[in-house]
Amino acid sequence: MALTRDLLDIRTIYHEPAVRDFPLGGEILARFPDAERIVVPSHWNIPELHGNAGSVEDWVRIKRSTLVLGVKKGLAMRPNGRSAHFIAPSTSNGCAMACAYCYVPRRKGFSNPISLFVNVEQACAAIARHAGRQGRLPAPDPIDPEYWVYDIGENGDLSVDAAVSGGVRALIALFRTLPNAKASFATKAVNRDLLAYDPQGKTRIRFSLMPARIARIVDVRTAPIPERIAAIDDFVAAGYEVHVNFSPVILYEDWEAxxxxxxxxxxxxxSDAAKAQLKCEIIMLTHNxxxxxxxxxxxxxxxDLLWRPDIQEAKVSEGGGTNLRYRAGWKGRWLVRFKALLAETMPYCTVRYAF
Incomplete structure (x- = not known):
């Protein structure tokens, strides 16, 4: 499909030995028969990718040409309380896109091509068991009025993963069968193959949006903003709940306009149908x-846009790292102004979460 051709030309696949033991592993390897295959002890232990400062110069080339396959070891759910009630076990890590503000390189090293975990059946079983223990959502809350929500794409972009692997289709199919749970993931790509996945209202896609002229600088290798906006109606018609992430909100002169x-x-x-179900998240820039x-x-x-020490301050994140965020007093004022701008034009768009 076009999405794959535009973003990926896989020439090298690093994979753990056990990958071949899983049906999805065999499926993915067969999809790229001409790629060089390099067996590695762990998807985290690839010196030529992780922590290799020299790979900075080849940042985009590596993302386009390299794929990593592994087996997910930890399958626990993590409480969230913001975008979702729980963070599901990641079925991927890293991304073919190259957003300049992405947090994954802070943890993974200088290059972070797509890593896919091939034991998706085990991840699905863990989610199903966890959801089964929750019972019904006791009361409507800002995350969802009816279902427990599981973020299934915390560390990657599932719209792109779906162009490489059947794992995303399996996850969406799983949530169709769970009477008390809904999937959710954010994306900066438009993969129209997902329109045929029949989510039946049980998967929430969050299209990340920002002003187009800024996205052209910081949202490297992503779908153009007008294309993301234009896709919303089609995904709603296909049975997805579609929200938007205004993320990250980057401050600069004339940002309000x-x-x-x-x-x-x-x-x-x-369309009116899309507007009727639309909600949003607002996430101010975090840098490092x-x-x-x-x-x-x-x-x-x-x-030039992201590094603004004149209006940023250091803050320790939930994960223990030290990041830069807009200064606390001013950040609150800017959020108030942002919400006022939104309400002027899109009063129907409820703010689920702002940070």
Whole structure:
């Protein structure tokens, strides 16, 4: 499909020895018969990818040409309380896209091509067991009025993963069968193959949006913003719940005018049916000094927008790392202003979560 041709030309596959023992592993290897195959002890232990500062210069080439296959060891659910009630075991890590603000390189090293975990049946079984223990959602909450919501794409973009693997289809099929649970994932790609997955209202796709002229700088290798907006109606018609992530909100001179124009474009594009079910998340930019240093090696133009120590401050994240966020007092004021701009043009768009 076009999505694969545009983003991926797999020449090298690193894989753990056990990958061949799983049906999905065999399926993926067969999809790329001409790729060089390199057996590695662990998807985390690939010196030429992880922690290799020299790979910065080949950032995009590696993302386009390299695939990593592994077996997911930990299958526990993690409480969330923001985008979802629970974070499901990741069936992927890394991405073919190259957003300059992505947090994964902070943890994974200088290059983070797609890593797919082939034991998707085990992940599905773990989710089903966990959901079965929850019972019904006791009361409507800001996450969902009816279902427990599981984020199934925390560390990757499932729209792109679905172009490589049948694992995403299996996850969406699973949630059709769970009477008390719904899947959710964020995406910056438009993969129209997903329109045939028949989610029956049990999968929420969150299209990430920002002003197009800023996305052209920081959302590297992603679908254009107008294409993402135009896809919303089709995904709603195909049975998905579709929300939007205004993420990340990056502050710069005249940011308000750009966001007002984006809201107007969304309002003019969406059908009444899409508007009736639309909700959003608002996530202000989080940056990181180490990622800043990495970006200077491959995309310094993005850092003119992302690295603003004059209006940012250090803060320890939930994971224990030290990141940069907009200064607390001002961040609150900017969020208030952002919500006011949204309400002026899209009063029907409920803010589920703002951070």
């Amino acid at each position: 750009d966001w007002r124009a984006l809201f107007a474009e969304i309002d003019a594009t969406l 000094a180490d990622l800043h240093a990495v970006n200077l090696g491959w995309h310094p133009k993005a850092e």
